[in-house]
Amino acid sequence: MTEITRHTDYRQALAAIKQRIQTSQTRAVLAVNAELLSLYWDIGRQLDVLQRERAWGSAVVEQMALDLQATYPGMKGFSRTSLFAMRQFYAFFSPQFEIVPQPVGQIPWGHVRTLLSKVKSVDQVLLYAQACTEHGWSRTVLEWQIAQRFHERAGQAVGNFAKTLPAPQSELVQQSLKDPYVFDFLTLAPQAVERDIENQLVAQITRFLLELGKGFAFLGRQYPLVVNDRDYFLDLLFYHARLKCYVVIELKAGAFKPEYVGKLNFYLSAVDDQLRAADDQPTIGLILCKDKDKLDVEYALRDIHKPMGVSSFITKDIPLSVQSQLPTVEEIETELTALIQDGEKAPDA
Template identity: 50%
Template sequence: MNIDKRYHSEYVEWLTGLKNRIKSTQIKAALSANKEIIELYWEIGRELFEKQDNQGWGNSVVDNLEKDLVSEFPDMKGFSRRNLFYMKGFYTFYKSDFEKVQQLVAQIPWGHNILIVSRSNSMNEALFYLAKTIENNWSRSVLDMQIRTDLYSRQGKAITNFKNTLPLPGSDLATQTLKDPYLFDFLTLKQNADEKSIEDQLTKHITQFLLELGTGFAFIGRQYKIEVGDKDFFIDLLFYHTKLRCYVVVELKAKRFKPEYTGKLSFYLSAIDDKLKTESDNPTIGIILCQEKNKIEAEYALRGISQPIGVAEYQLSRAIPENIKSDLPTIEDIEKELSTTLNGNERG
């Protein structure tokens, strides 16, 4: 039935609001269902722990439980032998601090939780990945990549002068935004690649580059031209950070850090603040990405600089961290066995 033209705009407005309410309800229902599943798996894990470790039932109870639960609930894919052991591992990892993490683990899918529990060496590391997953809405593949590249050990580790040049809480947020080292192993380059080649590849693979930089970076341009006096100067890479609300100048150095690099970058920051920054923007931040640095040398170089600058290394190749074990489940394993649990519940 056609809507009378007199009511068309009113109908469109009503329909838009209705769609938003339905989507909101779907999200709430999914979160609620996920919370129930996490709590169920926690209880199963707790009871398996008690019966195997405290009562000495042995691993045969898992085989029997898998058979009986799969027979009773054929549409649910979460009761495999592997997943039952995951439930026990989930309980064992968090059992002393579950109240601390209960609300966090309920906000992400089971497969995400298993990745975090299986690959975290401490409660603090697990809490870090839980919070980052929720904050950034990471997919399982992105979470897997962040863990494999050891984001926990790299986040906030760059050498900066932010505490002396930025007000709180902006200085803390800016510090946590930077990493050290940055991993550019997605580039098809040799270790001794020059700066132009790295720039070419980073802009060619801008999606991966932005993912490595982290949430909030928006790419403005490469070899960004600024005119100062009667000369043109070119900034390697220019970004705007939506959370920090400031421009970010990135200078690439395919060599060891030198103190004089900070003077040139400080000049660029002054120019961007003068020519691009608005009243609503915070002071421009600079990042020097170099192949190698001496920590003390970099700290001395930044000590007398009045503008916010960070110094970090980059790597064109990396080794898998020692805590990533080869016998851990792959993303495909987890998706195959676990990710259809919610769908099974919906069909049931």
């Protein structure tokens, strides 16, 4: 270490310059990617016009590929298959968009082709493209999320967030949770208990965090708290960087029971008093259980003032096609009529 590198001012300046370089590199990559997608969009548009107006069909795509490859022999990306993908790219979005839609323009071409081949709805493609940007998903992770029907689960955990948290925090919390969670990396025997689930989740913490989503930082299992000289242990404790709050997760191997809410409410109060900093948002809680009854959950959460929700989880022994038993807001209001006045809103995530 030289005399200069010992100074704090130098180290701070070096760190700032490194950050500026990384930012510039990221912007350059995004700019190149956006220009590439704009090119592919325009090629797709022209091919689409030629196919429709000249009735040349697939022959025009094949001829264009031959001519472009002859003109640019060392340039990749203009094969027959690639040009058909560009034409599909334009045709898929063009009824709604005149240019490349913003979320799609921020992801690599390989991601775009994956979405076009596996997702049929424009809205769902935009959702996945936005998630790729926010979470930094690789193409492999994107394919896995599509296979696990992320679009059906994101933002679907039902809780009392709209009643216990101010906007926009309540919306951010809602968007950060799912129902059901897919723990297909777990192998549980029929007699498995909460500790078995906890052990496997922690052993597979990388995949667990991937399923939870971006922002969750794992702080510990069986996290100790002392209240009134008695020891208590939280199943799993996280801190969410985006929400700026602690997250307590309680695991239940069986079906949801109303008494679980009271225990979690106690834990949230203790974490708020003992761990929460002045600039932290209120601690939120999530009960993860194997199954739940819709009315049990709704009644249990109705008069609770701490923010919490309930989600089910799916393992290898339960198919993803088995849907959550929790009803939509409209179904709850129909069944309970005047008893429920404020339904939670589940946003598209």
